[in-house]
Amino acid sequence: MxxxxxxxxxxxxxxxxxxxxxxxxxxxxxxxxxxxxxxxxxxxxxxxxxxxxxxxxxxxxxxxxxxxGWRLFSLVARGSDSRLGAVAEPVLHRLAVELEETVHLCVLRDDALLTVRTVSGHSYRTTGWEGRRAPLPCTSAGRVLLSDATPDELFVRFGAVEDLVPDYPGSRVHTVPQLWRAVREAAERGWACSRDEFEPGVAGASAPVRDFRGRVVAALNVSGPTGRVADRLDEVGRAVAAAAAAVSAELGWSPGAAPRAGA
CATH class of the missing domain: 1.10.10.10 (Winged helix-like DNA-binding domain superfamily/Winged helix DNA-binding domain)
Structure with a gap:
């Protein structure tokens, strides 16, 4: 007692x-x-x-x-990946059914994004994404995963590279200043979008998932054929932002709290 x-x-x-x-x-x-x-x-x-x-x-x-203290954060961090997956799973399914599109849960790994879970709500499906890595600059999920970065941090990460994504000519982001503008645009709107930038014929929108400290720990992404998704990107973006906010709330993030500096 x-x-x-x-x-x-x-x-x-x-x-x-x-x-x-x-x-x-x-x-x-x-x-x-x-x-x-x-x-x-x-x-x-x-x-x-x-x-x-x-x-x-x-x-x-x-x-x-x-x-x-550091140990408290360490304990939380060790459980965050499993907690993230458990919390996000039902939200991914609801979002896939709501939009009838494919939904991905993505995380930052080194200098790329990694898709850790994919749920399809439609007969069309961007297949084989679980466990795959993709570039950050030319994907909407990559741009929201960089939401916490400052310009200096982006230059440290990418500054020595002349063209960030030379293999993706359709990308509207090829330089660090362009990436910074795309990251800030997504942060101000609450979600990022892309049209035929990473994969021709595919459009999508992504929103950040934050932990209890306000740190971006994942991105929710909705993708589908450009012909079907591009004309309703605002609707898709708002829906994915709401879903990401729901996951963030379950992880302890309060929408009224200020994100960390640079976010």
Missing amino acids: HTGYGLGRDIALLEALASDEARRTGGLGVAALARATGREKSQVSRALQAMAGHGLVERDADTLVYRL
Whole structure:
């Protein structure tokens, strides 16, 4: 009983450190945490010291405020891939049925996107995508997967390359500045689109999936024949954005929270 009570009080401290106030201020001090949890400062201080010793929280040496720690994020990250798949699966099926098109779940792997799940809602299907990699610049999913990148990060990743996708002449993105504009356009609209850029005769739209920190961890993509999809890309884009938002919410992302800088 005592152990459960103590665990509950520690969880209350972690929840306070994950609050909007903590995010805005870069952390909370002992006094603020004591007020937030209704505990004595001495009790809060001892609990924080114990959690810091296990990496669950960390203390800023200059400001003396506490933040969520590296080990907590590591534990979450280790479970994120399986959590993502479990949460996304029913959403993929609903979206495929709603639009009667093929839906993909894509993640960033090194300098390419990887399709980890494909669900078809139509007799037409872009086959064989699960486990395949594709370039980032010429795909709508790739552009939303880069939503968190700053211009400097894009130049570090791609800057030494004269043509980002020389094998894809239909792409409207071939340089880093063009990629940055496409990434920002997608971020402002909430979804990205492509028409015959990666594969002739195929159009699609993608939207980002964010985790509890607001970090983009995946993209939902809807693809189909250009003749059928291109004329309703706005409808498809809005639907895929809503579906991605639903997955993000299940992963703990609050739509009212501000994404990380550069997103």
